[in-house]
Amino acid sequence: MTVQSPNMFGPSGSSKFQQEFGSPTVAVTGAAGFIGSHLAERLLQLGCSVIGIDDFDPWYDLSQKRNNLLDVVGNPNFELVDRALDHETACAAFSRSSVVFHLAGRPGVQDSWGQGFVDSSRRNIELTQQVFETSVECDVSRVVYASSSSVYGSGATSLEIVPEPEPISPYGVSKLVGEQLAHVYRHQGLEITNLRYFTVYGPRQRPDMAMHRMFESTKPDGPVFVRRGDGLQRREFTYVSDVVSATVAAGFVAAAADETFDVGGGSSVSLQEVMSLVEELAGAPMRTENTSAPAGDPAVTVARTNKTSDLLGWMPEVDLVNGLSQQCEWHRQRVSSESSMLIAD
Numbered sequence: 001m002t003v004q005s006p007n008m009f010g011p012s013g014s015s016k017f018q019q020e021f022g023s024p025t026v027a028v029t030g031a032a033g034f035i036g037s038h039l040a041e042r043l044l045q046l047g048c049s050v051i052g053i054d055d056f057d058p059w060y061d062l063s064q065k066r067n068n069l070l071d072v073v074g075n076p077n078f079e080l081v082d083r084a085l086d087h088e089t090a091c092a093a094f095s096r097s098s099v100v101f102h103l104a105g106r107p108g109v110q111d112s113w114g115q116g117f118v119d120s121s122r123r124n125i126e127l128t129q130q131v132f133e134t135s136v137e138c139d140v141s142r143v144v145y146a147s148s149s150s151v152y153g154s155g156a157t158s159l160e161i162v163p164e165p166e167p168i169s170p171y172g173v174s175k176l177v178g179e180q181l182a183h184v185y186r187h188q189g190l191e192i193t194n195l196r197y198f199t200v201y202g203p204r205q206r207p208d209m210a211m212h213r214m215f216e217s218t219k220p221d222g223p224v225f226v227r228r229g230d231g232l233q234r235r236e237f238t239y240v241s242d243v244v245s246a247t248v249a250a251g252f253v254a255a256a257a258d259e260t261f262d263v264g265g266g267s268s269v270s271l272q273e274v275m276s277l278v279e280e281l282a283g284a285p286m287r288t289e290n291t292s293a294p295a296g297d298p299a300v301t302v303a304r305t306n307k308t309s310d311l312l313g314w315m316p317e318v319d320l321v322n323g324l325s326q327q328c329e330w331h332r333q334r335v336s337s338e339s340s341m342l343i344a345d
Contacts, residue, residue, distance in 0.1 A: 014046050026097050027052075028051070028101045029100070032065040033206075038240050042248060050077065053081040059106070061207060091138060100140050107206070142251060145193065153167045192258060198264035200238050201323060202323055218278065228297065232272065234299070235269065237265050237320055238303075245314060250312065264304075264316070281328040
């Protein structure tokens with residue numbers, strides 16, 4: 001079996017990518033989101049034509065979502081579909097696409113409890129079923145489904161243990177149901193690849209995510225960072241460009257068909273260690289408060305990426321220090337941009 005070079009799917013891999021795959025048209029759902037916007041950029045860099053679909057749901061600041069797309073909206077090979085992903089919208093996009101990257105959904109463990117599960121179900125289960133159904137109808141070659149390490153619950157704690165999915169939050173349940181739907185639709189002849197992302201960080205990270213809140217708390221007038229738990233919980237943090245490389249590979253490598261892969265950054269680090277590193281990079285202390293660990297929060301997450309490496313030829317390239325440095329710079333640029341706007345006003 002020949003595994004393509006991971007550089008083929010990196011920012012400078014356009015020549016090799018086009019020699020192997022040409023210039024396909026693909027669809028990205030959730031294209032204005034944190035990961036989706038980076039994915040759209042990469043696909044354009046590689047020579048793809050990209051149909052980006054996003055309903056700009058006001059779950060968080062719409063200005064950030066629109067800013068996420070500033071580098072792609074003027075590209076002649078990028079088409080933005082700014083509306084809900086109903087059947088008509090999906091058909092119009094998928095009928096022209098060889099690969100669908102399905103990243104749209106409702107993220108977040110804590111917001112999935114109580115009435116929040118109604119929205120999680122609608123956006124993570126019902127919408128995913130619709131994406132798969134329409135992909136079959138439109139003869140899409142492959143769908144890449146963005147799942148989550150949350151499907152493991154407390155099970156992904158060691159490389160020596162092969163965990164079975166056992167979610168401990170409604171969000172984890174909703175993502176696992178998406179994977180089970182993928183299994184069902186494979187019987188309809190649709191190739192689907194599941195990617196279990198482990199704690200993604202980097203520029204454009206959503207405002208609700210930990211590292212975003214950490215950096216914001218170092219600003220003189222920034223919000224307080226609420227540390228949930230004792231800070232000893234460990235996560236496998238994964239830089240967004242590495243996640244994008246794995247996602248593109250999952251869309252095009254033949255061996256990825258109908259497989260499920262962990263996508264992790266290579267090491268498990270405590271929340272307290274990350275907080276110290278953020279303060280060092282920002283050159284300022286965080287403003288913090290402590291509260292108890294929330295329900296559905298695992299103590300440790302560890303990705304098993306042997307299969308990801310073997311079949312996709314993928315390995316994470318950006319370590320935590322370099323990745324956080326780039327996220328820190330993004331936060332600084334946001335401050336400069338906001339200051340310029342205030343002066344202009």
